[in-house]
Each structure stands twice: as C-alpha cells, then as structure tokens.
Amino acid sequence: MLSEREEIILKIIIDETVNKNEPVGSRYISKVGSLNLSPATIRNIMSDLEDLGYISQPHTSSGRIPTDKGYRYYIDEFINVEEVNTNLVQAIYGLNPPLNVIDFFKEISRKVGELTRSITFIAAPKLNSMYLKHIDFVRLNNVKILAIIVTRTGMVHNVLMDIEKETSESDLIKISNYLNTNFADMALHDIKRILISELIENKTELDKIIQKNKNLGSKLFDSINIENEIIFEGTFNFLEKFEQNDMSRLKNIYKTLEEKTFIYDIVKKCFSENGIKIFIGSEFGMDEMTDLGMVTKCYRRGNVIGYLGVIGPKNMRYPSVIPIVNYTADLISKFLKNYGGKDE
Numbered sequence: 598m599l600s601e602r603e604e605i606i607l608k609i610i611i612d613e614t615v616n617k618n619e620p621v622g623s624r625y626i627s628k629v630g631s632l633n634l635s636p637a638t639i640r641n642i643m644s645d646l647e648d649l650g651y652i653s654q655p656h657t658s659s660g661r662i663p664t665d666k667g668y669r670y671y672i673d674e675f676i677n678v679e680e681v682n683t684n685l686v687q688a689i690y691g692l693n694p695p696l697n698v699i700d701f702f703k704e705i706s707r708k709v710g711e712l713t714r715s716i717t718f719i720a721a722p723k724l725n726s727m728y729l730k731h732i733d734f735v736r737l738n739n740v741k742i743l744a745i746i747v748t749r750t751g752m753v754h755n756v757l758m759d760i761e762k763e764t765s766e767s768d769l770i771k772i773s774n775y776l777n778t779n780f781a782d783m784a785l786h787d788i789k790r791i792l793i794s795e796l797i798e799n800k801t802e803l804d805k806i807i808q809k810n811k812n813l814g815s816k817l818f819d820s821i822n823i824e825n826e827i828i829f830e831g832t833f834n835f836l837e838k839f840e841q842n843d844m845s846r847l848k849n850i851y852k853t854l855e856e857k858t859f860i861y862d863i864v865k866k867c868f869s870e871n872g873i874k875i876f877i878g879s880e881f882g883m884d885e886m887t888d889l890g891m892v893t894k895c896y897r898r899g900n901v902i903g904y905l906g907v908i909g910p911k912n913m914r915y916p917s918v919i920p921i922v923n924y925t926a927d928l929i930s931k932f933l934k935n936y937g938g939k940d941e
Contacts, residue, residue: 710831715909
C-alpha cells in the first residue's frame with residue numbers, strides 16, 4: 598500500500614490525466630492538492646512513485662502520467678462509482694420490442710456507445726447453448742435447402758444445406774415436424790447429441806423418413822457449434838478521442854477489433870465471473886491494445902451467457918462507465934429471462 602501522501606498525489610495525477618490527457622507537473626499538484634507541500638517535496642514523492650512503477654515521465658522535462666499499475670491502483674482503491682445515467686435508463690426502456698435478440702443487442706450497443714463516447718461490444722451467447730423454438734426448411738432448388746433455426750430468445754440462424762434430389766417437400770415437412778415436436782424447448786447442443794446418437798443407432802422415425810439423407814441432422818447441428826457473435830457499435834465516438842498523429846496506432850487497433858479474437862479471449866478469461874471486470878493496457882496481453890481500457894460484465898440467463906463491454910482509451914472516465922456497463926448487463930439478463938420463458 599502507498600502512503601497517504603503518495604495516494605493523494607497519484608490520484609491527482611490520474612484525475613487530471615483523465616480530464617485533460619496531459620502530463621501533470623509538481624507545481625500544478627502543489628496548487629490544487631491538499632498537502633501544502635512545496636513543488637520540490639512533491640517532486641521527491643513523484644520520483645518515489647515512479648520508482649515503484651505507478652507513474653512515468655514521457656519526456657525529461659515533462660510532468661508525469663500514470664502507468665497501467667497506477668491505473669489499477671486507482672481503480673482498486675480510489676474509484677467512487679457514480680449513479681447510473683438517467684438518460685441511459687430512459688433510452689433503454691424506451692426501446693420498442695425487438696424482432697429478435699440480435700436487433701436488441703445492436704440497439705443497446707449503439708445507445709451505450711453514444712453515452713460513453715466509446716466502442717461498445719456485446720458478445721451474444723453461443724447459439725448452441727440456446728433453446729429451440731422451431732426449425733423450418735425452405736427449398737431453394739433440387740439439391741439445396743435453407744434451414745431456419747429460431748431459438749426461444751429470438752436468435753435466428755440460417756443454414757444452407759445440400760440434400761439428395763429425391764428429397765420431397767413432404768419429407769422436409771415431416772422432418773421439421775419431427776424436430777419441432779420432439780425437441781422444442783431443448784438446448785441445441787443436447788439436440789445434436791441425442792439426434793446424432795439415435796441416427797447412428799438407426800432407431801428413430803426420423804431416420805426412416807430421411808432414408809437417403811441420413812446426414813441431414815448431423816450437418817444441421819454441426820453448423821450451430823459456433824462462437825459468440827460479436828456486435829460492435831460506437832467506433833466513430835472512439836475515433837474522436839485520438840489525435841491525428843495517432844492514425845497508424847488506430848489502424849492497428851481497428852484491425853485487432855475487426856478480427857475479434859481478443860474479445861473471444863476476454864470472454865474466456867471472464868467466463869466464471871459475474872461482476873464487473875476491468876482490463877487496462879498491458880493486462881490485455883496484446884501490444885495493439887496497450888493504450889486502451891475495457892469495462893465488461895457478463896449477462897446471464899440460466900446456462901446462456903454473454904458479455905457486454907465498453908472499450909476506450911485507458912484514461913476513460915471509469916466512475917461513469919462502470920455503472921452504465923453494470924446496469925445494462927443486468928438489463929439484458931432481465932430481458933432474456935422475460936423473452937426466453939420461465940424454463941430457459
């Protein structure tokens with residue numbers, strides 16, 4: 598733990614960095630702080646903080662800026678979370694009922710991005726963890742069909758599939774009726790396991806119906822073993838926070854965001870945690886993300902789980918961002934509960 602004087606100086610440096618994004622000097626701290634210390638004494642304390650790794654000096658003649666370690670100390674020890682923004686409450690509750698969950702996620706991401714002036718992402722639950730509402734097949738030509746999988750939370754997944762020419766329209770109707778009758782309200786990964794097992798054993802009515810298409814069920818449910826869909830909004834808001842000479846750095850950041858691999862890695866790291874999780878700079882473990890911070894929280898509906906997060910410069914206003922993320926993730930959980938039915 599730092600001494601009281603070290604904590605006060607560190608807090609002033611971080612608060613000023615968040616507000617103005619500029620290095621902070623000893624003279625400024627002596628004027629605004631409550632320590633009544635000379636600039637020389639403050640410089641000595643700042644030197645100690647630098648030796649401990651909490652602040653750094655970008656240039657020899659400049660003031661100090663916080664390091665990732667300094668930000669982490671600030672978040673763990675100083676931060677006072679603000680009340681949730683009433684504009685967010687009104688904006689989210691003012692949404693019209695969505696046609697499906699993905700539309701809802703996109704609208705929430707957009708509104709949170711506007712309020713935080715940062716990138717907002719939502720990692721939608723893996724489709725194979727959702728519960729089946731119904732499946733329909735649409736014939737496209739003699740050898741191709743479109744399978745439409747609708748879950749109880751409104752997620753829709755379309756699968757383009759090859760079939761045998763001999764498969765009739767009547768066969769497709771019988772197959773969808775069988776699946777909808779026997780597997781409605783069951784998790785898709787369980788349907789896959791049960792259906793494929795029964796097909797292999799050649800016991801089911803379905804197997805008789807699709808005599809020449811025994812791979813249809815296997816192909817269909819193999820296709821839904823997908824990663825969380827990632828929805829991004831607010832990239833323009835994020836762009837405004839960087840200087841023109843940072844464009845090369847921005848390109849690397851956007852490339853990383855587009856690939857979405859780091860979001861999958863973050864989701865894996867947070868999977869067992871229910872509360873707010875904050876990543877700062879080097880804690881991402883990626884060189885491209887060292888200038889960024891992230892506030893994230895999971896939302897949950899039974900065994901269905903996803904993540905909401907806000908990504909911005911690591912000097913973002915954490916006290917105001919944290920309650921927005923916390924409130925919105927809880928709201929998504931409530932929405933999924935109401936939308937998905939009592940058993941999901």
